[in-house]
Amino acid sequence: MSFSPLVDQLIQALRCLPGVGPKSAQRMALHLLENDRSGAKRVAESLEIAVEQVKHCERCRILSETPTCRICSDTRRDPSMLCVVESPADVIAIEQTALFKGYYFVLKGHLSPIDGIGPQEIGIDLLFARLKNSEVTEVIMAINSTVEGEATSYYIAQQLDGTQITLSRLAQGVPLGGELEYVDGGTLAHAFQGRQPVCG
Amino acid sequence: MSFSPLVDQLIQALRCLPGVGPKSAQRMALHLLENDRSGAKRVAESLEIAVEQVKHCERCRILSETPTCRICSDTRRDPSMLCVVESPADVIAIEQTALFKGYYFVLKGHLSPIDGIGPQEIGIDLLFARLKNSEVTEVIMAINSTVEGEATSYYIAQQLDGTQITLSRLAQGVPLGGELEYVDGGTLAHAFQGRQPVCG
Numbered sequence: 001m002s003f004s005p006l007v008d009q010l011i012q013a014l015r016c017l018p019g020v021g022p023k024s025a026q027r028m029a030l031h032l033l034e035n036d037r038s039g040a041k042r043v044a045e046s047l048e049i050a051v052e053q054v055k056h057c058e059r060c061r062i063l064s065e066t067p068t069c070r071i072c073s074d075t076r077r078d079p080s081m082l083c084v085v086e087s088p089a090d091v092i093a094i095e096q097t098a099l100f101k102g103y104y105f106v107l108k109g110h111l112s113p114i115d116g117i118g119p120q121e122i123g124i125d126l127l128f129a130r131l132k133n134s135e136v137t138e139v140i141m142a143i144n145s146t147v148e149g150e151a152t153s154y155y156i157a158q159q160l161d162g163t164q165i166t167l168s169r170l171a172q173g174v175p176l177g178g179e180l181e182y183v184d185g186g187t188l189a190h191a192f193q194g195r196q197p198v199c200g
Numbered sequence: 201m202s203f204s205p206l207v208d209q210l211i212q213a214l215r216c217l218p219g220v221g222p223k224s225a226q227r228m229a230l231h232l233l234e235n236d237r238s239g240a241k242r243v244a245e246s247l248e249i250a251v252e253q254v255k256h257c258e259r260c261r262i263l264s265e266t267p268t269c270r271i272c273s274d275t276r277r278d279p280s281m282l283c284v285v286e287s288p289a290d291v292i293a294i295e296q297t298a299l300f301k302g303y304y305f306v307l308k309g310h311l312s313p314i315d316g317i318g319p320q321e322i323g324i325d326l327l328f329a330r331l332k333n334s335e336v337t338e339v340i341m342a343i344n345s346t347v348e349g350e351a352t353s354y355y356i357a358q359q360l361d362g363t364q365i366t367l368s369r370l371a372q373g374v375p376l377g378g379e380l381e382y383v384d385g386g387t388l389a390h391a392f393q394g395r396q397p398v399c400g
Contacts, residue, residue: 003269004270010250014246018231040216044248053206054207064204070204
């Protein structure tokens with residue numbers, strides 16, 4: 001309930017944003033209209049342009065306004081390594097480390113048979129098509145360490161079994177700056193199993 | 201840092217929303233472009249229409265696409281009561297109680313001399329112009345119970361001193377469902393001072 005149908009409509013529209021309920025949407029709408037109309041215009045314009053022009057990269061399926069994205073167009077990268085992730089946000093996180101210099105492949109989430117999401121729905125067939133006759137020698141699975149993520153990794157590993165491609169996964173262990181006291185048992189067990197020699 | 205200038209631009213634009221930092225803005229942008237493009241279009245259209253068409257009501261200064269808002273146009277309301285609030289969100293909150301049947305006047309925030317915000321900046325002169333030669337006999341101050349809010353109420357009360365208009369304020373006391381143990385001392389003191397006879 002509000003006092004203006006257009007404001008109501010805006011509040012309703014803003015609720016499609018992740019993590020935004022009725023109260024936050026109302027706060028956002030009133031803030032934009034009362035205090036920041038130029039900001040509101042910028043949001044509207046950016047959204048419109050992005051929805052119209054941003055598609056998916058043909059090679060890695062990340063969001064991109066050009067047929068192949070910036071990363072895939074960069075010929076200085078190492079074509080022998082391919083990092084498989086669940087979402088574009090994961091690519092941003094990995095790129096921020098500035099450590100990985102290969103290419104990416106973005107799945108659309110993870111396998112979830114109970115929701116009817118199989119290998120084709122998340123694009124595993126496209127991943128294999130990408131690997132076929134390519135220079136890739138190592139596939140790094142940077143998939144979330146959840147039950148569904150593990151299942152997705154396992155499925156891909158099984159399919160690649162017998163090929164020349166090496167399959168690796170991110171190390172599991174204690175996070176940087178983490179206190180052992182507060183680390184869960186499963187993580188600690190992985191950290192013990194994956195212990196590494198101390199460089200003297 | 202992202203992979204597409206248009207996505208970067210959208211993330212930057214979304215940061216003007218209240219309570220949205222860089223991480224939330226990125227999450228919102230990726231969610232809209234990956235999973236909900238029709239929702240994104242609706243947001244863009246609603247924002248554009250609202251910014252263009254929603255102005256302020258001439259009488260109460262609430263957001264409205266018509267010269268006088270729905271509430272001010274409703275002749276069944278009681279013209280003898282005027283409720284003064286700090287923001288349109290307060291009007292929505294009061295209207296949801298469905299108890300108050302008078303009209304409203306929306307200030308633009310509260311007095312804050314340290315930030316250079318005086319009576320004119322928040323529109324107290326317009327409030328007095330509204331009261332002059334009107335049918336209003338009671339002004340209800342529904343201003344936030346903060347230090348600045350109290351100062352604003354006090355200023356208005358002083359200006360209306362000597363006129364025929366009765367000035368009232370919202371009752372202060374224990375909130376509904378509140379446990380006494382967790383109510384602060386100031387509130388409890390107000391609740392004691394404002395105690396009321398129990399209807400037998």
